[in-house]
Amino acid sequence: MVPTDLRYTRTHEWVRLGGDAATVGITGHAQDTLGDITFVELPKVGAPLTKGREAGVIESVKAASDLISPISGVVASVNAALESAPEAINKDPYGAGWLYTVKAADASEADGLMDAAAYEKFLESESE
Amino acid sequence: MSFVPATNEQRLEMLRACSAASIGELFADIPKTLAPPAPHSGFFGTEGASEFEALTICERLASENNARIVSFLGGGFYDHFIPAAVDAVASRSEFYTAYTPYQPELSQGTLQAIYEYQSQICRLTGMEISNASLYDGGTAIFEACKMAMSSTSRRKVIVDCGVNPTYRKMLKTHTAAISVDIAEVPLWQDGGLDRQRLSGVIDDGVAAVVLQNPNFFGVIDDHSDIVDKCKSVGAIAIQSVYPLALPLIKSPAEQGFDIAVGEGQPLGLPLSFGGPYLGFIGAKKQLARKMPGRIVARTADAEGRDGFVLSLQAREQHIRREKATSNICSNEALCALRAHAYLSLLGKNGLIDVANLCRNKAAYLRECVKKSIPSIKITDRPIFNEFTMALPISADDCVKAMAERGFAAGIPVGRYYGGDSDNVLLAAVTEKRTKAEIDCYVGNLREAVGVKR
């Protein structure tokens, strides 16, 4: 079950809207596929992000993949705790394992993302 | 001479198991039109030599070289003594017939040796992390520059002309197709750093500044001021070093450098007409994720026993493909093992001894030339084991004349620096040169430069 209050990308990031800035993380499925996460390269606070473009890199023992920005805007804060404890992403991908927050340039961009039901369907289709 | 053990009977048996009537059938996917012309009468019809014949051919070729000429050649590659135990341990075929240690349980020997080698490089340079080796000192500079460009997101590299000119050329080759702005800063006429000019070009657009110590002219320096300047603008400071000088001169870490690189040939590797050599690299810990190539880390198994693995592999080409930190796959692992064995054998005191012998003998040569050949001009810059001489004749002519007398006198600098350096000769002295050889060299040099051609 994926949280119903979030929006999802086909590259397995989630975004939580609301408040001043949107919060971004990777999904439970993504952390599961990557395995033990050993390192995250997060964007710098103040850096401009473009929807669909690279925002950072996430590394596990056997893989490294790009973090794709689900939404355009300026980075407001990053989860500094991940620097010393990246395993938080494995343990709690939708909570303590959040990656960064972004001041969205245009919150309506998120409308194009999947809701929980659509993402679950997408996961099913991917596993086939 | 064939190394194929299959007998004819076995071949037939194996073909039967494959339901093939002939070996040719196994190659049926290769269209006839693509087969080499005259496969059995041309090159692929030529018979091989026996082991004895091959040895004889190669011994004859070896005898056509003169490796015994009394050599004062350096320029980054030196004729140092190699203790027999280095050859003995590196000749263990458990090491040299192994592949990259992808299966750690079967490769703890190689892995621990590399971990220890990384530790040796860190201890020698003062840096915090190292890797399992790079191809050579030249490509190590290229890799270090890539690390700097990646971590600063800038594309400009400043290179001091005291850096080995061959390495500067290699850097240009490797960066010709990518957008990198390389600016070379000329030296003072006497071979020292042009501090003012160098500082003047280091600004906040610069990714890396590359220096060498001792530099190509043999001059030793303290680059702390340049490193400070780099730090003030956020540029990465890179120093290429001669590892055997490090027991005596300030380490890259003592000067504050972010990355140290160099050629490991002096650490127990034979000259072998150009390779294989060993690129070493050390860096500050925060650059770990930008580091190219293999890195070995210590960890533990389920029972808590310590062991070693290739780590941080996600940076590497076999996983990250076009986004890898580097394309390097095979490195110079066996050369790194040799360097590790050399450093272990000499240890702290042996290494200081060798460095002092080199330094004393070079100083002696310099003094002798100064005293007995006044027509040769030598500056008083501090040196390690190599220095330049301004001759009254062209350095090319001098080298030619000295070769006839049985000496490889040194490297003419003009071929690299042009201008009015045609008469400048770079001479190096290692611990292998005796006082008698040095005296004889000076006597012959006096005659050689006295005769103008």
Added chain:
Amino acid sequence: MSSIIFEKSMPGRRGATFPKSDVPIADAIPKQYARTSPLALCELSELDVVRHFTALSKKNYGVDTNFYPLGSCTMKYNPKICEKIAALDGFASLHPMLAQLPGCGGFAQGALAVIHDLENLLCRVTGMDAFTLQPMAGAHGELTGMMIVSAYHRKNGAAKTEVLIPDEAHGTNPSSAAVAGYEVRTVPTDPATGLLDIGAFRGMASEKTAAVMMTNPNTLGLFNPRIKEIAEIAHACGALLYYDGANLNAIMGKFRPGDGDFDVTHVNLHKTFATPHGGGGPGSGPVGVKAFLEPFLPAPRVVKNDFFALDGNCPDSIGPVAPFYGNFSVCLKAYAYMLMTGGAGLAEVSEQAVLNANYVMRSLSGHYDVPHLKTCMHECVLTAKRQAERGVRAVDIAKALIDKGFHPPTVYFPLVVKEALMIEPTETESKETLDAFINAMIEIAEAAESGPKSLHAAPVSTPVGRLDETKAARDMDVAFL
């Protein structure tokens, strides 16, 4: 684990001594330039060091100790005479500058002859027109090849930005193309044939394409017979065709890349030509080109007139990629090997390498799934899909093989095959060894059916068990300080 060498250090002990200085002691290095931090190296006797390394060596598998069927790596036997030849003083003690100094070229004629002759031999094996021995490893050869491609297009004023590479290619291909400044586009493999999807390839090739990198046979061990067609498509849009020589051991005497219209190639002397892998290197990756690309090869070049000499007057050259002439002593070992095999021996090498791989594949096809069950070349790719359903993954099979005395095949590569097991026996292994390996693989397949749990503990016969790679990456203990 043997204790770390630094832990064995005993202050005051020495392992190597040097002559007393026969010249006056020089003034100390001025303080400003002198090292002040301690030189924390070990202090050991020669025996301490020899024992330490000997103990380490016993914890290693090599070709000399065990069968090593690592796919893509060509772990063949390394003849001992080649080591002896490389150690001959006339080669090992030769300073590379000698060949470049005025009046000294005569001191390196034998070494220059080796370079010249080996370049020539490689031309004959591959059907290319000229070679350089400078690249110091296979990936360095790829990079050199891509830099030659780039220099060629620049010279012709062609603005090309992309390199096309099949999805099954070695990781070095896309990585080398990227280091040379190209954007990499990945061409899919046709799952039905295991070969390049030519339709997709045709759609991707354009005037932007600078080069197409191919390995043939590819990493699935399959030869692509439509290579001329691929060459035509590439050449029609002005792109060059690059042959990755990683799998050259399959085709010597049967196919020369030059005859397949390839323009640039690299070969791995440490794979095909029997030089040792050294626990990860040194290798050597000579690059061969067709005549129209020869001017772009790295300088200087060895030329033969009355004598061998170096020619540095190459205005179109990409410049040097190595400090001198490449990993010379590796080249020398390959040269000695080729003297012994002759051309006929090289053809025999490929024939036996291919027969051995097919024999292993056919013998195991009843026990493991084979994604492309047809004649393979010098290596075969199996999948542990069937075993994985029982909870036994490729990695478990690899570790179980260790307990049976074999180095495992390459696992999880190529990426296009799930649970891949890539086996390359090489020609130097006897049928007896292959049979023992086949039996071990069958026993493991049977164990996967009956009691899969027993395989998860493997290996149990090694100095350490499966190591915690997550801890390694998170702790980053990479030096003993």
